[in-house]
Amino acid sequence: MALVGVDLMIGKIVSILENEASLLGGVYDELDELKRELKSMRSCLDDADRKRVLTQGEKTWVEDVRDMCNPVENIIEEFIYHMNKPQKGGKFTKHLYRAIKFPENLLEMHRVASRLQDIKKKLKSIPERRQRYLVDPVQVTISNENQRRVQNDSEALLFAKDDHLVGIEDDERLLVKWLTDEYPGRSVISVVGMGGSGKSSTLAAKVCKNQIIKQHFECSAWIVVSQNYVIEDILRRMIEEFYGSKNEKVPADLSSMRYKELLRVLVDYLVPKRYIVVLDDVWNRNLWIDINVSLQDEGRRSRAILTTRKEEIALSSFGVKSYVYNIQPLKPSDAWDLFCMKAFSGNSCPEELQHTASELVRKCGGLPLALLALGEWINFSSGLNQELRNNPGLEVVKGILFLSFSDFPYQLKRCFLYCSIFPEDYQMERGKLVRLWIAEGFIEHNKAKKPRLLAEEYFEELVHRSMVQAVTRSHRGRPKTCQMHDLVRELTISTSEVEKFSIVYNGVPRLSIQTTSKVIKSITRLAKVRSLFMFSTNLIPPSSAITLPTGLRLIRVLHLESVPIETLSDEAGDLFNLSYLNLKGTKLKELPKSIGRLRNLQTLDIRDTKIEVVPDGIGKLQKLQNLLAYRDNPNVDDFCFISGIKFPSSICKLKA
Numbered sequence: 001m002a003l004v005g006v007d008l009m010i011g012k013i014v015s016i017l018e019n020e021a022s023l024l025g026g027v028y029d030e031l032d033e034l035k036r037e038l039k040s041m042r043s044c045l046d047d048a049d050r051k052r053v054l055t056q057g058e059k060t061w062v063e064d065v066r067d068m069c070n071p072v073e074n075i076i077e078e079f080i081y082h083m084n085k086p087q088k089g090g091k092f093t094k095h096l097y098r099a100i101k102f103p104e105n106l107l108e109m110h111r112v113a114s115r116l117q118d119i120k121k122k123l124k125s126i127p128e129r130r131q132r133y134l135v136d137p138v139q140v141t142i143s144n145e146n147q148r149r150v151q152n153d154s155e156a157l158l159f160a161k162d163d164h165l166v167g168i169e170d171d172e173r174l175l176v177k178w179l180t181d182e183y184p185g186r187s188v189i190s191v192v193g194m195g196g197s198g199k200s201s202t203l204a205a206k207v208c209k210n211q212i213i214k215q216h217f218e219c220s221a222w223i224v225v226s227q228n229y230v231i232e233d234i235l236r237r238m239i240e241e242f243y244g245s246k247n248e249k250v251p252a253d254l255s256s257m258r259y260k261e262l263l264r265v266l267v268d269y270l271v272p273k274r275y276i277v278v279l280d281d282v283w284n285r286n287l288w289i290d291i292n293v294s295l296q297d298e299g300r301r302s303r304a305i306l307t308t309r310k311e312e313i314a315l316s317s318f319g320v321k322s323y324v325y326n327i328q329p330l331k332p333s334d335a336w337d338l339f340c341m342k343a344f345s346g347n348s349c350p351e352e353l354q355h356t357a358s359e360l361v362r363k364c365g366g367l368p369l370a371l372l373a374l375g376e377w378i379n380f381s382s383g384l385n386q387e388l389r390n391n392p393g394l395e396v397v398k399g400i401l402f403l404s405f406s407d408f409p410y411q412l413k414r415c416f417l418y419c420s421i422f423p424e425d426y427q428m429e430r431g432k433l434v435r436l437w438i439a440e441g442f443i444e445h446n447k448a449k450k451p452r453l454l455a456e457e458y459f460e461e462l463v464h465r466s467m468v469q470a471v472t473r474s475h476r477g478r479p480k481t482c483q484m485h486d487l488v489r490e491l492t493i494s495t496s497e498v499e500k501f502s503i504v505y506n507g508v509p510r511l512s513i514q515t516t517s518k519v520i521k522s523i524t525r526l527a528k529v530r531s532l533f534m535f536s537t538n539l540i541p542p543s544s545a546i547t548l549p550t551g552l553r554l555i556r557v558l559h560l561e562s563v564p565i566e567t568l569s570d571e572a573g574d575l576f577n578l579s580y581l582n583l584k585g586t587k588l589k590e591l592p593k594s595i596g597r598l599r600n601l602q603t604l605d606i607r608d609t610k611i612e613v614v615p616d617g618i619g620k621l622q623k624l625q626n627l628l629a630y631r632d633n634p635n636v637d638d639f640c641f642i643s644g645i646k647f648p649s650s651i652c653k654l655k656a
Helices: 004-019 025-049 056-083 091-132 144-159 169-179 199-209 211-216 231-245 259-270 286-294 332-343 351-364 368-379 392-406 410-421 430-440 451-464 486-498 518-525 570-574 593-597 616-620 649-653
Strands: 187-192 219-224 275-282 303-308 321-326 469-473 479-483 510-513 531-534 557-559 580-582 603-605 626-628
Touching (some): 169 187, 187 199, 199 303, 219 231, 231 259, 231 275, 259 286, 275 286, 332 351, 351 368, 351 486, 368 392, 410 430, 410 451, 410 486, 430 479, 570 593
Parallel strands (some): 187 303, 531 557
Antiparallel strands (some): 469 479
């Protein structure tokens, strides 16, 4: 998790070096060697990312790389900005300007080359220092101990007393009905939900303990599936579980059996029986293909329960009758009852703790695992800590959520972390996230697919993996808006801050301002900020102009949605790197004429503003891909209340 920000920086730097080769020609030799060094580091980081846990030495190495990448990115972007400073006037004036500036440009190239040489020396000293202090290079190994610890913590909750399982009675009855129906062949019931939602530890466990189920099936097995399972181990475990459920001895040579032998033992044992098998925490849709042949059924109505965090797996075609159950968070009253049962003797919360405890329960968002873990910790501690982020009672939950994150493809990890920038309970629009991810450079160019299509796939993937929840859907069922669970958001924010990916409220690339006006005064000191988000409407008084100092001239994303500003200063045109500008819902009456100088602008959102006419310079924005411009007319009572905005004829020049 701690590698996403570093790898992203390296990827961006390499991309800049490749795309701006003509501008950087004067310092090409220095940059080419630097590019090769950074690519080697990126490969090493990719290896490290496949680990569950980094050693302290590896963490230090990642920190060193990050500290070197930040100034490299700044130097290169500063140089490109210098070489592309806006020039006013006609062609002759511009050529004259370039001629006059030529000596200055040579001096700038020399300065950049000198700074890059210094950084190269520091980069090369990182592996030398690591070797000097005997810090092992990153080894591609998976920490089975950590994964087993998380798995055992999850399994331990299977043995929670039934009086600790509340609010799932209707769910239990539905699953029992599906498991005992009269369908003569096999059937699969998929229970899908985010980590900690109670798929296994509450619902599936309680169903399997139900007396009707115990009497209905002759034998049973509960198999916890690891992310990197070995099919022989799965078959061996199934044999042990099925035999054990009937108190029978397993074959003596089970541990030495190979695949075909294991398959024969399992098939021979199950054919004459009605069985139930639970496949817990399935990560790969190929699992069913791998074990399908072993789960024979000759009209005996055998059943399989499959729990997963991935909607795409639950919706897979298993070749048999199947049901899908999307597990929902506990209702607030049930969540409170579960928490109190675990946290307090007598199942009653002391009056003096009511406020803090209720806030904690609210932030757990109905996740049974979080409620149980938090209640267990409070039961043995001396007080309550309202901050979820550093609460020791939630270490188990962090580990389980980390398993979901570690299973993400690399590109999806940074898109997921980006969602933590938005305020609590914020409904993230599909289109907005897609445009932001593209503007940030998260979507790698793919010849087979356009960036927008690829970004939309990432959005749906996050929903399907249950790490964000769909709030609204289109008539075709595609998610349109989503929310991040409070607990997931808190943990993601802490991760983003640790690796300097973003911070909510000082040397970070992304800054999200949500609750205080004090930080506005310090914006002038945030030269390293590349993305600035403002959400609260109380941050800036009306009739104010946002001053964008030169320290922010390299900013890429400026999100000012619903901030009550009335003017945007002309210096906005100096934001050379700006690719995303969101002014939706502001009180702006006009755009600065300098808007035409934003050569990298991809998205301009001026919906629901007071802007009536767009400046002629809009036709110069050759990279503009998304132009969102309409406003509501509150003076019209009928349904035709949308008003348009006048654009100059130069808009016809746009090709994107």
